[in-house]
Amino acid sequence: MGKGARKKGPKADRKQKKVRDVFVAQPFEGLAAEPELIALREFVPSATARLSLIDSPDRTVTMGTVLPMAAAAFVRNDGEVFVGMQVQTRSSDISRDLGRSLRWALRAETGDVLSAPDTTGEPADGERLQDLLVAGAQLEVELHQDFSWWLPEDTEATGDVALSLERANAAIMPTERLGNGLYWVDAGDKAHLRWVRPEPEGRLLQALARLSANGEIGLGEGTRYAGSFRAHGLLVPVWDLDAEAHAREWAEPAEQLGSRLDAALASLEDEPLNATERRARDGLLGRQLTLR
Structure with a gap:
């Protein structure tokens, strides 16, 4: 072995196998x-x-x-x-x-x-x-x-x-499952509905914006659309609820909201967002967080 040559050891091997x-x-x-x-x-x-x-x-x-x-x-x-x-x-x-x-x-x-x-x-x-x-x-x-x-x-x-x-x-925290990816959670001073939706984020936001512009994004009196967070590539809309109501009381309003959301998603095929709906979408975008 020449004077300038170096023997490769375990450290050198590990460097060569560095994972991207x-x-x-x-x-x-x-x-x-x-x-x-x-x-x-x-x-x-x-x-x-x-x-x-x-x-x-x-x-x-x-x-x-x-x-x-x-x-x-x-x-x-x-x-x-x-x-x-x-x-x-x-x-x-x-x-x-x-x-x-x-x-x-x-x-x-x-x-x-x-x-x-x-x-x-x-x-x-x-x-x-x-x-x-x-x-x-x-x-x-x-x-x-x-x-x-x-x-x-x-x-x-x-x-x-x-x-x-x-x-x-x-x-x-007390939790109830109301549907696929749909959970009621009692956070103490208030309750939340968290819904992991399977649609692409952009398309879902457009549908939520259409509901918001039409005053249909809520779950009934005393509820509020709180915003959404991204988690592992999907969007999770969140609603604030009356903590005094039992979890099962929200099953039917959530089902009705799901039907309105499905209809809004379908309507996007033929009806792009109008100016009012685009402003609503911009407002929804301002209430997003990301969880990796």
């Missing part, structure tokens, strides 16, 4: 359950849903909003397999993070815990949720009043799990 981390703005695109996945990731406190797997249709895997100590996945002592949506770390592609956690869970043994998803490994084929889940399958979401589903029946939490369970239960 490309941000995926709509990580759940192509899955019918996209609105529910976003809701479970962002604001639903305690809920579970069984996953429909492409290659393992007979395997039972449950997706949960939050797992003990915010773990990415674990296999309960009774053999039940869980994957967590709300975790502490993430890469530029949440679908890949969750897919890796799911693949780990399918190989794990009873009692195994994956504390954090793999967010640094080199991307490979077949590891995103779109590669692992049945694309057309909806999620049958089950809401819970607490996090007792972390444990098998007749099992008492101890140690760190007990502490994590206590903290998680204390943070729960």
Whole structure:
């Protein structure tokens, strides 16, 4: 070896294998359950849903909003397999993070815990949720009043799990599911309706603007369209509601609003926004936030 030559070591190899981390703005695109996945990731406190797997249709895997100590996945002592949506770390592609956690869970043994998803490994084929889940399958979401589903029946939490369970239960806001991606949330002084919509943002904003210009964007007396936030590529409109009314009292007004919104979306095919509706759209744009 010549005097000026340097031997390549592990550090040099790692530099050569540096992964290009490309941000995926709509990580759940192509899955019918996209609105529910976003809701479970962002604001639903305690809920579970069984996953429909492409290659393992007979395997039972449950997706949960939050797992003990915010773990990415674990296999309960009774053999039940869980994957967590709300975790502490993430890469530029949440679908890949969750897919890796799911693949780990399918190989794990009873009692195994994956504390954090793999967010640094080199991307490979077949590891995103779109590669692992049945694309057309909806999620049958089950809401819970607490996090007792972390444990098998007749099992008492101890140690760190007990502490994590206590903290998680204390943070729960009362939540009801009223439809696909549609949730009522009691935030204390007021209640909200949050609706993860599957339409492209621009088109949805136009439809909301048409409703707003016509005075049809509300849910009835005492309600107010509060604005919207972007979450993982989709828009989530939010309405302020009377906190004294029961969640189910909003089911019918929400259904009627959905019908008006569908009609507005359809009308855009032949009727572009007029000047009043464009001003309404500009006003709606001013009340947006983005959640990555």
